[in-house]
Amino acid sequence: MYQCSKDRVKDKIERFSQFGATGGGGITRFSLSREAIAARGEFAKRMAAIGAEIVTDDMANMYATITGSEARLPRIAAGSHADSVRNGGNYDGILGVITAMEVLETIAAEKIPHRHPLTAMIWTNEEGSLYPPAMMSSGVICGKFDKTAILASKGVFPEAGGKTFGEALAASGFAGDEKDRLNPKDYCAMLELHIEQGPVLEAEKKQIGVVDGVVGMFNYRIQTRGQADHAGTTPMSFRKDALLAAADAIKWIHRELDKLPEDLVYTTGEIKLHPNVHTVIPDEVDFSLDVRHWDPAVLAKALETVKGISREFDKCPVSYKEAWSRRRCEFNGDLISLVEKNARELGYSYMIIHSGPGHDAQYVSDMLPTAMIFVPSKDGHSHCEEEFTSLDNAWAGINVALNTMLDIDKNW
Numbered sequence: 001m002y003q004c005s006k007d008r009v010k011d012k013i014e015r016f017s018q019f020g021a022t023g024g025g026g027i028t029r030f031s032l033s034r035e036a037i038a039a040r041g042e043f044a045k046r047m048a049a050i051g052a053e054i055v056t057d058d059m060a061n062m063y064a065t066i067t068g069s070e071a072r073l074p075r076i077a078a079g080s081h082a083d084s085v086r087n088g089g090n091y092d093g094i095l096g097v098i099t100a101m102e103v104l105e106t107i108a109a110e111k112i113p114h115r116h117p118l119t120a121m122i123w124t125n126e127e128g129s130l131y132p133p134a135m136m137s138s139g140v141i142c143g144k145f146d147k148t149a150i151l152a153s154k155g156v157f158p159e160a161g162g163k164t165f166g167e168a169l170a171a172s173g174f175a176g177d178e179k180d181r182l183n184p185k186d187y188c189a190m191l192e193l194h195i196e197q198g199p200v201l202e203a204e205k206k207q208i209g210v211v212d213g214v215v216g217m218f219n220y221r222i223q224t225r226g227q228a229d230h231a232g233t234t235p236m237s238f239r240k241d242a243l244l245a246a247a248d249a250i251k252w253i254h255r256e257l258d259k260l261p262e263d264l265v266y267t268t269g270e271i272k273l274h275p276n277v278h279t280v281i282p283d284e285v286d287f288s289l290d291v292r293h294w295d296p297a298v299l300a301k302a303l304e305t306v307k308g309i310s311r312e313f314d315k316c317p318v319s320y321k322e323a324w325s326r327r328r329c330e331f332n333g334d335l336i337s338l339v340e341k342n343a344r345e346l347g348y349s350y351m352i353i354h355s356g357p358g359h360d361a362q363y364v365s366d367m368l369p370t371a372m373i374f375v376p377s378k379d380g381h382s383h384c385e386e387e388f389t390s391l392d393n394a395w396a397g398i399n400v401a402l403n404t405m406l407d408i409d410k411n412w
């Protein structure tokens with residue numbers, strides 16, 4: 001079994017934590033921002049130092065490739081994203097990029113024989129924080145999103161300076177050629193290591209999550225309609241308060257979905273309230289409902305439950321519509337077995353786990369054999385500055401990735 005360098009991993013974690021450092025222990029590194037471009041520069045510098053050839057595709061995804069002994073074989077890729085949410089942590093995404101870099105650096109430093117060319121990747125704009133949607137560039141190159149529509153995506157925070165993603169891409173200097181996209185002709189597999197972003201591995205005392213896929217989900221918008229009236233003059237019994245109705249609707253949804261298997265998860269994370277004025281009874285509320293589960297039958301049952309919501313709460317009519325949904329994604333069985341075998345042979349504790357969040361690997365898996373490795377998130381935190389994965393656990397995950405890449409290289 002091969003092992004990577006813990007010192008080199010530590011050095012990379014510390015170095016990349018500086019690009020977009022907030023001063024509060026985390027980073028804000030929106031895709032294609034000055035900070036993100038600095039991180040890309042560091043990636044390119046370190047990959048060039050081991051003789052990798054570096055290209056970008058038309059969505060600015062970056063590819064650093066070292067040659068193998070058989071040049072005509074397809075490439076094996078590993079990677080993740082280098083962008084973050086606002087006040088995010090030092091591990092989400094970037095640890096997968098560091099993994100890919102460390103695998104290539106170990107192979108180069110120890111002159112480990114390998115046949116296939118090996119590629120370390122940065123996916124552009126996975127978070128979609130500044131320019132929605134999430135998983136933007138893997139979505140474009142895997143045919144999930146229309147590129148023209150994506151280029152027109154307007155920045156949602158002042159940091160975008162009113163620019164669209166397309167304008168930011170053109171200005172970044174990282175827009176490359178469409179022919180250099182990850183594709184099923186030139187690549188044979190893709191591996192992504194990521195922090196779990198949940199508490200399960202830590203609670204189960206496991207170092208490695210062997211990810212078998214990404215759960216299915218549906219996202220609904222639910223509306224309640226009331227009547228706007230004066231907060232001082234309208235007796236309670238006369239009111240049609242759309243916010244009270246929304247609160248009761250949310251409680252109803254929770255009570256009903258609580259009856260389904262306990263690993264079903266459901267969230268209302270966004271509420272739009274009209275007119276949102278403290279002296280006016282709200283007349284319109286629109287809220288999100290995100291529901292996720294691995295088993296399509298459970299998800300179907302949850303959907304049926306949601307659709308059974310009362311037409312009226314507190315004298316306010318209730319309506320709903322689907323915002324979007326996606327089927328569960330199952331990763332490649334052979335690759336899952338290799339990840340599991342290597343976790344076992346390296347002597348790490350591990351478990352099979354589903355991913356609740358979406359990842360670039362999920363879009364790639366429709367195009368190429370793909371798998372993911374999870375490492376524990378302390379207290380389950382992510383998308384915040386407290387996000388943390390111990391060096392030992394990061395190192396363990398990277399060792400699994402290294403040996404899995406070398407197994408693919410040997411057998412595919």
Ligand SMILES: [Zn+2]
Pocket residue numbers: 081092093126194
């Ligand atoms: Zn991520």
